Amino acid sequence: MSALRTSLARLSAPRWSGAVSRARVLPAVRTQIRTYKADPARDAMTGEIIQLPDIDSNLTKITLTDSPKKRPASSKLVFGHTFTDHMLTIPWNSATGWANPEIRPYGPLDLDPSCTVFHYAFTLFEGMKAYRNADGTVRLFRPDKNMARMNRSAARIALPTFDGAELTELIKKLVMVDKDWIPQDKGFSLYIRPTLIATQKALGVGPSSDALLFVICCPVGPYYASGFKPVQLLATTKYVRATPGGTGSYKLGANYAPGIVPQKEAMAEGYSQNLWLLGDEHALTEVGTMNLFVAFKQADGSVELCTPPLDDVVLPGVTRDSVLEVARDHASGKTPIPGLPADIKVSERKLIMKDLVDAEKNGTLLEVFGTGTAAIISSVDKIGYEGRDLIIPTGPAGMGAISKAMLDRIVGIQTGEIEHEWSVVANDVKI
Numbered sequence: 001m002s003a004l005r006t007s008l009a010r011l012s013a014p015r016w017s018g019a020v021s022r023a024r025v026l027p028a029v030r031t032q033i034r035t036y037k038a039d040p041a042r043d044a045m046t047g048e049i050i051q052l053p054d055i056d057s058n059l060t061k062i063t064l065t066d067s068p069k070k071r072p073a074s075s076k077l078v079f080g081h082t083f084t085d086h087m088l089t090i091p092w093n094s095a096t097g098w099a100n101p102e103i104r105p106y107g108p109l110d111l112d113p114s115c116t117v118f119h120y121a122f123t124l125f126e127g128m129k130a131y132r133n134a135d136g137t138v139r140l141f142r143p144d145k146n147m148a149r150m151n152r153s154a155a156r157i158a159l160p161t162f163d164g165a166e167l168t169e170l171i172k173k174l175v176m177v178d179k180d181w182i183p184q185d186k187g188f189s190l191y192i193r194p195t196l197i198a199t200q201k202a203l204g205v206g207p208s209s210d211a212l213l214f215v216i217c218c219p220v221g222p223y224y225a226s227g228f229k230p231v232q233l234l235a236t237t238k239y240v241r242a243t244p245g246g247t248g249s250y251k252l253g254a255n256y257a258p259g260i261v262p263q264k265e266a267m268a269e270g271y272s273q274n275l276w277l278l279g280d281e282h283a284l285t286e287v288g289t290m291n292l293f294v295a296f297k298q299a300d301g302s303v304e305l306c307t308p309p310l311d312d313v314v315l316p317g318v319t320r321d322s323v324l325e326v327a328r329d330h331a332s333g334k335t336p337i338p339g340l341p342a343d344i345k346v347s348e349r350k351l352i353m354k355d356l357v358d359a360e361k362n363g364t365l366l367e368v369f370g371t372g373t374a375a376i377i378s379s380v381d382k383i384g385y386e387g388r389d390l391i392i393p394t395g396p397a398g399m400g401a402i403s404k405a406m407l408d409r410i411v412g413i414q415t416g417e418i419e420h421e422w423s424v425v426a427n428d429v430k431i
């Protein structure tokens with residue numbers, strides 16, 4: 001990168017002034033294509049636009065900050081409160097497609113108050129992590145999954161889709177530019193937040209002519225700073241998180257704000273999160289903003305590990321998918337995991353509160369846990385339901401045997417201790 005830094009010609013007026021005007025500007029690797037970007041291909045006969053430019057990581061302009069922030073000690077990190085020195089931005093326009101990506105100093109966006117995002121919640125996001133180990137290797141975990149889900153979310157609210165492999169390359173560039181921000185301590189990582197918003201400067205409910213994709217990153221510690229603390233859930237029928245035909249299975253910003261009051265109410269009653277139920281049978285869907293797993297002991301002594309099936313009301317979590325695959329590979333004998341009962345049946349099936357109430361009564365309720373990128377596995381030791389608490393055993397370590405085995409296996413893959421195709425090395429990216 002230092003070779004590039006010697007040539008500091010400013011390429012174009014920065015779209016966001018402020019921080020950038022004081023910064024060193026690096027030329028894009030292939031800047032001439034910027035013109036092409038703004039001038040999409042047209043059919044020679046009809047003049048019709050035939051294909052708008054997609055995201056192209058080769059066209060990235062990198063502008064490094066000239067005032068790097070002081071990095072807080074790992075022990076002082078609060079989840080989601082500290083951001084790295086740089087961010088990625090990629091504007092989109094319906095007539096010109098995706099513009100050139102920019103990696104630039106982290107800072108405020110300059111947005112018109114009329115922008116669609118502020119009025120109709122045209123916003124969606126992803127959550128993923130990068131890990132850096134002692135030898136400096138930086139790894140992403142299953143980024144293809146996040147890219148596919150982000151595109152699915154975008155399509156659902158008429159925002160532009162994009163080449164996910166190209167955005168992954170850009171995220172690799174961003175994390176390598178800010179690699180010194182990734183704590184190397186055990187259990188620490190870089191939380192990556194890709195976001196896509198509608199930026200058309202106009203009121204009126206309709207598809208947006210403009211959008212902005214940006215990615216920001218936070219160094220984060222273990223989600224539960226003082227070891228694994230089980231969480232307590234309030235099974236709620238007063239509110240629903242998502243409904244059939246609704247948008248609960250998409251990572252849209254609009255799904256989250258309405259969950260805060262229910263969460264505050266649960267906290268006021270001494271619980272930490274909501275267990276979201278649906279319908280007359282009180283079907284379990286998700287916990288807070290995590291997917292849900294329950295382990296039951298079966299009559300023949302085997303274990304059933306189950307999670308609600310993917311449908312309109314369940315977010316297709318990458319961690320959920322990973323737990324399922326790890327558990328299935330264990331059950332089939334493909335990759336047995338030490339410490340896990342050999343006889344595990346993995347099922348994606350409808351779960352209702354009666355299943356849990358009965359299992360608690362019979363002593364067959366083994367474990368309940370949530371899964372998500374932030375905490376990976378979060379065990380549950382209590383569920384408040386219809387005026388009573390169901391108590392779930394978590395053992396002295398605050399985590400049952402299945403939860404612990406899943407956590408160790410997934411963290412092992414994420415950090416590279418276990419070789420696995422899910423772990424994607426970022427170091428070889430060109431910046």
Ligand SMILES: *Cc1c(COP(=O)(O)O)cnc(C)c1O
Nearest residue numbers: 289290291315317318319372373
């Ligand atoms: C993000 C999210 C999850 C977990 O998804 P991961 O990909 O595992 O992080 C689960 N439920 C909801 C509602 C979410 O927003």
